[in-house]
Structures are given as C-alpha cells and as structure tokens.
Amino acid sequence: MRGIFVSAAAVVLLAGGAAACQRGEVEGTAPAAAAPDFVSAPPVEELQFKRVSNPARTLVVDAEGATLAVFTDKARTVRLTGPSRTFAEEAHTAATVTTDAWIRLAPRAWQKDAVDDTWVRPWLEKALADRSPDALAIAMEYTEGGKRNASFGPLSTTDPDGRAERSDFYDYLGIDWEFPDGKKERPDPDHIRSLDCSGFLRMVYGYRMGYPLRGTNTAGTGLPRRAYAMAALGPGVQLMPNRGTQAREYERLNAGDLVFFNGGPVLNDHIEHMGMYLGVDSNGRHRFISSRTKADGPTLGDTGGDSLLDGSGHYGVRFRTARRI
Numbered sequence: 001m002r003g004i005f006v007s008a009a010a011v012v013l014l015a016g017g018a019a020a021c022q023r024g025e026v027e028g029t030a031p032a033a034a035a036p037d038f039v040s041a042p043p044v045e046e047l048q049f050k051r052v053s054n055p056a057r058t059l060v061v062d063a064e065g066a067t068l069a070v071f072t073d074k075a076r077t078v079r080l081t082g083p084s085r086t087f088a089e090e091a092h093t094a095a096t097v098t099t100d101a102w103i104r105l106a107p108r109a110w111q112k113d114a115v116d117d118t119w120v121r122p123w124l125e126k127a128l129a130d131r132s133p134d135a136l137a138i139a140m141e142y143t144e145g146g147k148r149n150a151s152f153g154p155l156s157t158t159d160p161d162g163r164a165e166r167s168d169f170y171d172y173l174g175i176d177w178e179f180p181d182g183k184k185e186r187p188d189p190d191h192i193r194s195l196d197c198s199g200f201l202r203m204v205y206g207y208r209m210g211y212p213l214r215g216t217n218t219a220g221t222g223l224p225r226r227a228y229a230m231a232a233l234g235p236g237v238q239l240m241p242n243r244g245t246q247a248r249e250y251e252r253l254n255a256g257d258l259v260f261f262n263g264g265p266v267l268n269d270h271i272e273h274m275g276m277y278l279g280v281d282s283n284g285r286h287r288f289i290s291s292r293t294k295a296d297g298p299t300l301g302d303t304g305g306d307s308l309l310d311g312s313g314h315y316g317v318r319f320r321t322a323r324r325i
Contacts, residue, residue: 041068041128044121054252055237055324056112060124069124070254071110075236075324076211077135078106079254080127087140087278092301095281103135103256105209109236135256139204139276139289142195142298150203151297153194167194168225169203180222183215197274198227200291200298201258204276211325223325227274231260236325244269247319250286250310255279258325259288259309261318271320277309286310 042062050059060069070079082102104127107119114120133141142150153167170177171191178184195203202223206213212222217229224230231242239257240249244267253259255278263272275290278300286309291297294304301307305314 041125044125047124049115051112055239058110058112058115068128071106071114072237072254072324073112074109076105076107076109077236077254077256077325078104078110078127079256080104080134082128082131085137087136087300089143089145089299089301091144092295092299092303093307095283095285095287095302097278097281097287097300099136099255099279101136101255101279102130103254104130105205105211135204135209135276136278138208139200139298140300142200142203142291143289143300144295144297146298149297150193150195150200150291152291152293152295153191153196155293167191167196168199169195169207171195171199172203173207177215179213179215181214181216181218181220185215195291195298197291198225198230201230201274201276205325227260228271230258230274231271231321231323234258234323234325236323239322239324242269242271242321244320246317247321248310253277253286253309253322254324256324258323259319260321260323261315262320263318267318269320273315273318275307277322288315 046063047068048061050061052059055072057070057072059067061067068081080102081100084098084100086096086098088096106123140146141148150172166188168185170185171187172193172195174187174192176186202213205211206223214220214222214224217224217226219233222235224233239252240247257277259275259277260271261273262268262270264270273290273292275288277288279287281287287300287307288309289298289300289307292299292304295301299307306316308316309319310316
C-alpha cells in the first residue's frame with residue numbers, strides 16, 4: 001500500500017491540517033488521529049538560542065545541546081524536533097525515510113534579532129507540542145493510497161515529454177479561486193483531483209497550511225505558480241546557487257525544503273520540476289517527494305526515476321537548487 005505513515009509505535013491515519021479545517025475544506029474530513037507517544041519538550045524559558053551560518057539561522061537547543069527547533073533567516077518554515085516517524089511507499093521503493101523532523105509555518109519570516117519578539121516563545125511552546133499533520137504528513141496524504149490521493153493530470157499532447165503544468169490546487173478541489181495579486185482562476189474539469197509538481201507544493205504549503213500564494217509567475221508576497229518562478233523569485237532564502245550543474249550542498253537542507261530540477265533533455269540551469277526534501281532514507285540517500293507523470297501523481301518512490309538528490313540517477317544529475325520558504 002502506498003502513502004503509509006508509521007509512528008515509532010503504530011500506523012497512524014492523519015486528519016486534515018488546521019488551515020484546511022478553518023476553510024471548511026471541500027475534500028472531506030477524517031476522524032482525529034491519536035498522537036504518537038513523545039517526551040514533552042522542556043519549558044521554553046530553559047532553552048537557548050544559538051546563531052549559525054550557511055544558511056544564516058537560529059538554533060533552539062536544550063540543556064544537553066539537542067536541537068529542538070531551527071529558525072532560518074527570511075523563512076517561515078521551522079524545523080521542529082518531535083516523535084520519530086517513518087514514511088514509506090512500498091509499491092514504488094523499498095527505501096523509507098525515518099525522521100524526527102516536523103515542519104511548521106511560523107507566523108512571520110524569521111529575522112536574526114527576533115529572539116525576544118513577543119510571538120516567539122508562545123508560538124514555539126505550542127508548536128513543539130503540536131501533533132497535528134505537518135508539511136511532511138500533509139504531503140504524504142496525496143500519494144496513491146493516501147486519503148487525498150492525487151493524480152498528475154492529463155498529459156500534454158504537444159510537449160515531447162508529455163509534461164503539462166496545468167493542475168493547481170484549485171483544479172484538484174474543483175473550486176474557483178481569486179489570488180491577492182488579482183489573478184482569477186476557474187478549475188478545469190479534466191484536472192479535478194490532479195496536482196502537477198508545483199501545484200502539489202502549493203496545495204501543501206498554500207491551501208493546507210496557509211502560506212500566501214500568487215496567481216502569476218512574478219516576484220512578490222507568496223509562492224508563484226510555476227517551478228522556475230519559485231526557484232528564482234520565490235520567498236524565503238535560496239540555499240545554494242543554480243550553477244547549471246548538479247547541486248551537492250546537501251548539508252544545507254532541512255526536511256520540507258523545496259528542491260528544483262532541470263527536467264529537459266539538455267542539462268542546463270533551466271528549472272522545469274520541483275519537489276519537497278524529506279531527508280536521508282534507509283539507504284543513506286537524500287530522498288524527496290514530488291508529483292510527476294510516470295508515477296501519476298505525488299510519490300517518494302522510484303517510478304520514472306529515483307527520488308534522490310544525490311548520485312547519477314535522472315533527478316540526481318538534474319538537481320540544481322533549493323529554497324526554504
């Protein structure tokens with residue numbers, strides 16, 4: 001079965017995120033899941049904040065030096081330490097990703113001098129205890145076998161590789177949408193329950209988690225529509241430059257980061273595909289999840305190419321850059 005989420009103790013069926021519930025999400029609902037067992041974090045008053053670089057960020061550590069949270073300058077995504085989980089997709093790869101990373105959105109982008117801002121400690125205390133679906137768990141819901149299973153959508157009849165970037169979150173949902181930048185969209189009936197590569201990440205971070213979205217491929221507040229625009233113009237911080245060759249700065253990545261690929265037959269710096277980094281898998285490789293044609297939707301598996309950033313596979317040699325939003 002694909003789209004399995006496994007806690008350290010048992011399989012957990014995840015309910016929808018808070019952002020979706022607040023919108024009265026039209027996808028349907030599921031009963032709340034039992035939270036995995038975990039050890040409570042120490043009071044935030046006992047935690048220390050430390051600055052590190054590459055990228056510039058603030059670590060929140062406990063008395064033993066264990067990192068409990070990572071706030072990155074200019075980014076809203078926060079890497080929190082929580083109960084270990086294993087993500088698996090048995091039909092398409094024997095590899096799994098076991099991680100204690102939980103990825104949430106802070107109310108605003110982090111700044112290096114934000115430690116004493118009034119929102120920080122109350123938000124951190126609540127976030128460290130939160131066991132509702134985070135970005136990683138939400139992403140897994142859209143794999144085949146997940147409760148919100150998405151296809152990629154109809155393939156292009158003109159592109160030689162069959163790519164068709166026309167399945168955004170509003171197509172999946174079948175609802176009209178007006179974006180803050182003035183763009184108005186209506187769903188394509190042929191793309192219902194479908195998400196292309198950028199539409200998948202806009203569904204996870206935008207519709208489900210509440211990150212602002214743009215209707216166009218321009219710079220400004222929110223995530224643009226296409227992968228190339230998110231890579232070059234998106235919010236947050238670019239983690240490594242796009243040199244037109246395989247990016248290898250894996251140590252800069254956190255789970256939840258957006259990763260970008262040159263998808264065409266000519267290897268250069270043009271971005272045509274994107275996904276979300278999950279972490280180091282059971283084989284010691286850097287694995288991501290993305291929506292693509294041959295897998296017919298979101299997958300962390302190896303159908304149509306290994307979902308790996310390192311090595312000489314299809315996506316590895318095309319990995320160009322990453323962004324933390």
